[in-house]
Amino acid sequence: PxxxxxxxxxxxxxxxxxxxxxxxxxxxxxxxxxxxxxxxxxxxxxxxxxxxxxxxxxxxxxxxxxxxxxxxxxxxxxxxxxxxxxxxxxxxxxxxxxxxxxxxxxxxxxxxxxxxxxxxxxxxxxxxxxxxxxxxxxxxxxxxxxxxxxxxxxxxxxxxxxxxxxxxxxxxxxxxxxxxLKPLPANPVARPDLANGEVHDFVFGWTPEGGPPNDGYCGSMGYSFWSINRTPWAGDAAKGTGPLAVLERGKSYVLRLRNESPNLHPIHLHGLAFIPIRSNLRKLPPLVTDTMLLLKDEVAEIALVADNPGDWAFHCHVIEHQKTGLAGYIRVV
Missing domain, CATH: 2.60.40.420 (Cupredoxins -  blue copper proteins)
Known part of the structure; x- marks a missing residue:
């Protein structure tokens, strides 16, 4: 849920x-x-x-x-x-x-x-x-x-x-x-054009100077500890909360994910599949996935084709982090 x-x-x-x-x-x-x-x-x-x-x-x-x-x-x-x-x-x-x-x-x-x-x-x-x-x-x-x-x-x-x-x-x-065993058939996932992928940056870390807890709709834990791009998620029913990025349908993108905390974050993107392409800490196998486990101080780049229109949740799957600010959404138009 x-x-x-x-x-x-x-x-x-x-x-x-x-x-x-x-x-x-x-x-x-x-x-x-x-x-x-x-x-x-x-x-x-x-x-x-x-x-x-x-x-x-x-x-x-x-x-x-x-x-x-x-x-x-x-x-x-x-x-x-x-x-x-x-x-x-x-x-x-x-x-x-x-x-x-x-x-x-x-x-x-x-x-x-x-x-x-x-x-x-x-x-x-x-x-x-x-x-x-x-x-x-x-x-x-x-x-x-x-x-x-x-x-x-x-x-x-x-x-x-x-x-x-x-x-x-x-x-x-x-x-x-x-x-x-027969090889598993590939899923129909579009492959990004890395040479022409537009780059978007996302910073995951603590909430600067604290912050108000979310609005409580769908549950508030009463704290605001975490943020994306230094802005904590205000809550599922907060007014005026815009997307973290707006992507054009059919175009290729590279999302640069920076972990500025000492904690690990499984960053999950709804509605789209992506391919990890590089990291400052390790070699990333070219797996098709929807979750990137960011290590301490890791900067990782993932690539995708924005082929599914809608507003797609983008959040840490450590639920305590998600519910205390480390959440947002990406819009595909």
């Missing part, structure tokens, strides 16, 4: 919609894992879903981590079979550092789009960062032996590696091979 967002999501109102390919890629099974954490007391009752201190920093983490609302659930799939593991982070705050226990796997899709380049498998030393609102699909070859498992693992600061979910082999060995 995008009304009363923080309260409703913190209490569990999130889900996953799967849109399958017209032609079956060749998997034997499909498994969705929805990652969420919750703030609960010893009796299992909800604690306050955020703190002002957390909202002004990296966000308020929960103390109970779940996959599909369960702790370390186990899912049975054919031994030696090929499973499409769809991992979705619908948390309000937590940026997961993920990897699998098996090397018999591939990353095949990112944020709903097929991956056209080979990505390195994440590991405990170099886990995959998956921020709120982001999705990653793995192709996993199940172990051959009955009862053996392939595990989705998370690295947490100062804690042992945590198992988020287990895939358990059952039945006779199907002896499948990852090379048997």
């Amino acid at each position: 995008h009304c009363m967002t923080m309260a409703q999501m913190a209490h569990g109102l999130t889900g996953v919609m799967v849109i399958r390919e017209t032609e079956d890629p060749g998997f034997d099974a499909d498994q969705v894992v929805n990652l969420r954490d919750f703030r609960l007391d010893d009796a299992g009752a909800f604690l306050p879903y955020y703190t002002a201190r957390g909202a002004a920093r990296g966000g308020t983490h929960g103390n109970v981590l779940t996959a599909n609302w369960l702790q370390a659930p186990v899912y049975d799939h054919p031994a030696g079979g090929l499973v499409r593991l769809r991992v979705v982070n619908t948390d309000t705050t937590r940026i997961y550092k993920l990897h699998l226990s098996t090397a018999q796997s591939l990353i095949i899709a990112w944020d709903g789009h097929p991956v056209a380049v080979e990505l390195p498998l994440p590991s405990a030393k170099e886990p995959l960062l998956v921020g709120p609102g982001q999705r990653v699909d793995f192709a996993v070859r199940m172990p051959a032996g009955e009862g053996q498992t392939a595990e989705l693992l998370a690295e947490l600061p100062g804690q042992p590696t945590r198992t988020m979910a287990r895939l358990r082999s059952v039945g006779a060995d199907l002896a499948r091979d990852l090379r048997e």
